[in-house]
Amino acid sequence: MRFTDMVVLVTGAGTGVGRAVARGFAGEGATVVAAGRGRESLEQTVKLIEAGGGRAAAITVDVTDSAAVARLIREIVARFGRLDVAVNNAGIFAAGAVADMPEEDWARVLQVNTTGVFLALKHEIAAMRAQGSGVIVNIASNIGAHIRVPGVGAYAASKAAVSALTRTAALENIGAGVRINAVSPGPLDTAMSLRPGETEDDRAARVRESLPIGRVGALDEITGTVLWLASDDAGFAVGLDLVLDGGASA
Numbered sequence: 011m012r013f014t015d016m017v018v019l020v021t022g023a024g025t026g027v028g029r030a031v032a033r034g035f036a037g038e039g040a041t042v043v044a045a046g047r048g049r050e051s052l053e054q055t056v057k058l059i060e061a062g063g064g065r066a067a068a069i070t071v072d073v074t075d076s077a078a079v080a081r082l083i084r085e086i087v088a089r090f091g092r093l094d095v096a097v098n099n100a101g102i103f104a105a106g107a108v109a110d111m112p113e114e115d116w117a118r119v120l121q122v123n124t125t126g127v128f129l130a131l132k133h134e135i136a137a138m139r140a141q142g143s144g145v146i147v148n149i150a151s152n153i154g155a156h157i158r159v160p161g162v163g164a165y166a167a168s169k170a171a172v173s174a175l176t177r178t179a180a181l182e183n184i185g186a187g188v189r190i191n192a193v194s195p196g197p198l199d200t201a202m203s204l205r206p207g208e209t210e211d212d213r214a215a216r217v218r219e220s221l222p223i224g225r226v227g228a229l230d231e232i233t234g235t236v237l238w239l240a241s242d243d244a245g246f247a248v249g250l251d252l253v254l255d256g257g258a259s260a
């Protein structure tokens with residue numbers, strides 16, 4: 011119960027990693043604010059948390075909208091009194107070789123994955139500096155932040171930027187009591203790691219051949235790492251970009 015009575019924001023909490031991380035924090039005593047665009051999926055996350063005896067609220071937000079992100083943070087502080095932990099997890103994927111990628115796809119990926127994390131950091135840091143403490147974990151990716159893969163240029167650029175932004179913001183804010191780190195996962199057990207037309211069995215076969223560990227990462231494995239980074243157990247971890255990719259970048 012490392013997060014008893016703490017207020018934790020998770021973006022992109024209606025699905026995949028975000029939902030698993032939200033449930034993890036709630037299971038350790040936090041009040042969780044599940045944020046994202048789709049109200050129904052967020053409310054489903056809240057229901058799952060409440061069914062397990064936890065506390066959560068759903069607030070819709072588009073992380074590319076600065077005014078909406080500012081409103082989200084204001085609402086959290088007004089309703090719950092503070093913001094102890096934020097996990098900036100919302101993100102999208104788009105494949106396409108650099109020479110072929112439509113400019114709109116490039117702009118959309120950068121807007122959600124990079125500007126979205128920048129805007130969240132900006133408003134979260136302001137609230138946390140005002141209260142004199144806080145922890146932020148950004149979800150980057152091993153692709154871009156640590157390895158390069160042909161056909162994934164925009165996503166790689168967007169996540170390399172998250173890694174750089176994490177370390178810069180960490181240095182800027184640790185003196186004010188705000189601790190910032192990132193996690194860079196490899197392929198995880200969510201829909202995002204499926205290639206177009208690929209089944210879970212196809213993915214398992216591909217990953218068995220291509221990833222040193224031979225399997226995708228389980229949601230429990232990323233959740234455990236994010237919770238550790240957000241906890242006092244990781245109190246000396248500042249500006250870390252922790253690669254969690256089954257050996258891909260080793």
Ligand SMILES: NC(=O)c1ccc[n+]([C@@H]2O[C@H](COP(=O)([O-])OP(=O)(O)OC[C@H]3O[C@@H](n4cnc5c(N)ncnc54)[C@H](OP(=O)(O)O)[C@@H]3O)[C@@H](O)[C@H]2O)c1
Pocket residue numbers: 021022023024025026027028045046047048049051071072073074099100101102103122126149150151152194195196197198199200201202203
């Ligand atoms: N799965 C992997 O293999 C893998 C590997 C490395 C890194 N990651 C990273 O892990 C994070 C979570 O991925 P996932 O696998 O859980 O994928 P996912 O299920 O697609 O989750 C992404 C979440 O982000 C939300 N989102 C997208 N655009 C948004 C916006 N503009 N504003 C607010 N929320 C938005 C989506 O909800 P709405 O559409 O309802 O808003 C969704 O809940 C992403 O940052 C991803 O890049 C994943």
